Amino acid sequence: MQLLKKLKKASPGWFLLTVGIIILLLIPNLNIIINLFGEAGENWEHVRNYLLVNYFQNSLILVLATGLLAAFLGAGLAWVIAAYNFPGRDFLSWGLILPLAIPPYIGAYVYQGMFSYTGPLQTFLRNKFQLRLSQQYFDFMNIRGAIFIYTIFLFPYVFLMTRAFLSKQSASLLESSRLLGKSDNTIFFKIILPLSRGAVVAGSSLVMMEVLNDYGVVKYFGISTFTTAIFKSWFGMGDLPTSVRLAVMAMLVIFVVLFIEKLLRGGRKYSYSTSNIRPVSRRKLEGSRKVLAQLFTYGVFFFGFLLPTVQLLYWSFLSRGGGLMETLHFAFTSFLTGGGAAVLILTGAVIIATTARMSSNFVSNLLARITILGYSIPGAVIAVGVLLFMLQLDGVLSFLQTGFGIEANVVLSSTLVMLIFAYAVRFMGIAFNSVNSGYEKIGESYFEASRTLGKGVTETFFKIDLPMLKPALMSGFLLVFIEIMKELPLTMILRPFNFDTLATKAFEYASDEMIYRAADLSLVLIFFSAAAIYLITHHRRRKNNAVRN
């Protein structure tokens, strides 16, 4: 009876499927830890003695500085959007999410291109004003430049989370502070910021994980971090044991970040005891304050989306459609891979979330933790783990094949199967979160009503849960899809020979200073991402309106 109670209403079929998926998700990460105790590679000593400190330093500076700056930028913007009305506010409330559509590695080469000696800015200054400034003013390719790039393209994570939190706060809080004679600045620093600490920290830790995951920006700027080091030891030196050790170190940094997050969020949970929550009524801004708010918000939008996009359009125009067929080809590959993988990942996430819902709190929390783990681990680390796993599987397969005298020569490593599996390990958490929040919104009573009307778990799932989950599935699909489209480190390491996506090809062209060719590919990528963001935000908005009417 007790065991039954723990599993609660989960049927054995669902539970076994879930355990299978969870084990597959865990193996690559466990593999890395086990391999740590194996023999060190030939380059390890050199790396440890001369390079490791540098990797640590660079990674930490990038992560902490970006985390902090993105927190302030994102929270400040969220406050302005949530509390004030000014011309352009409605557009910016989703326009400020658009920087997320530009992967940082694309942003990096665009900014570098703009500021370089032959770029538009310096050319303009030279030709119009005969200005020849020292190149050090335009040097983007350093840590400061990387921090700027990460902040301007990743802050929307903080913005989104903080804004969502603020919109759930009761207006009476803000209004009573105003009635108590506090200025808006005081309210922001004394009430809003402390209250939304949890949301800001959560968003900022997402930003930090993205920074640790990134390969493109640091590689392009020539900054050594754990990710680039893993690449170098694997591709450059073919030294898998050394990349494994580096991967473990990178995981350590992640655990530090997660620990700091826990610490900062604290045990305190601020939430409302009343159910009477009105949205904040926004104050209309006039005069200089209006101009200031517009300068701030439009300024961020300009640098985070408009400027790089216009620059890309200009470059693309200069290339005069030279690589049109090629662009279509890579767009097609990306679309197919991303779409197919997203469907598979979402299916897995639905199975896990459905089982979690039917299990006790302990089991469902455990399932959630494991599923989300992959998203906090850098892509390069997962790639190493998946690679190890697939090599082991190939060993087993070849043993079986020779054992049974089959000459099929099936291998998994360096195939699309391996890449898609790695995507699943990394992005299952995103899909799971979407499905899970969908389930939370639906509640349990529909499920229970169906059960008391004589339908089993599986029949209820297909007839009731699945149709009601549709919006959550839609946004989960879109989120995973754009993540895969933009993904770089996993794809670079694990892709099959001669396989390229928009992301890898754009990065390759940019690295080879073929920015015109890279521009076309980048624009397609940005267009799809922006469209997905538009669909997700506007779908939600429509639903909110429907509820209000």
Next chain:
Amino acid sequence: MQLEIKNLTFAYNKKEANIVDNFNLEVKKGEVVALVGASGSGKSTVLRLTAGLEIPDSGKISIAGQTVAGDHKFRAAEKREVGMVFQDYALFPHLSVEKNIGFGIDHLSKSKRKARVKELLKLVNLEGFEKRYPHQLSGGQQQRIALARTLAPGPKLLLLDEPFSNLDAELKDKIRGELNQIIKEIGVTTILVSHDREDAEFMQAREIIMN
């Protein structure tokens, strides 16, 4: 006995005290029983345990002479033939009234199902509402559809969880009268849960105080 509960004990969480502690209840066929108590007295939990939505820690539940929980047995909710009207009605929002009511009787042929839905709509006084969707109904109408849906498969037991809590005072009197009439008309064994003793009196139910 239509329902027999012996020494039923249950806690949602091991760290918390038992919300249902050694509870006993016998309900005769056709009887209407009201469990009355403040919130947290475990009255709704008894309903959930009876329906098979929760698994008891110990004790025994029998419905129409068959053990459904206890003695190392546990019969899942969908196999108990127990109908429950939820506090928030839980009408499936993506299905029409007709499909909601027909949900539990899809083993019947299409024509028989249609006839049964019609019969039930007549019972709850909402004839002609087949094609509507839940969000197009008022609160009182939603409750009556939920009742019709629950009664459609002909359950051995009807469980009503706080059936009047979502209704305003004026509507409440009317609904209580209607509900009472419907239950008496079909003679279904009923257990209802309420925090208000007046509900029990109005429904002419045997009152059981829980605390």
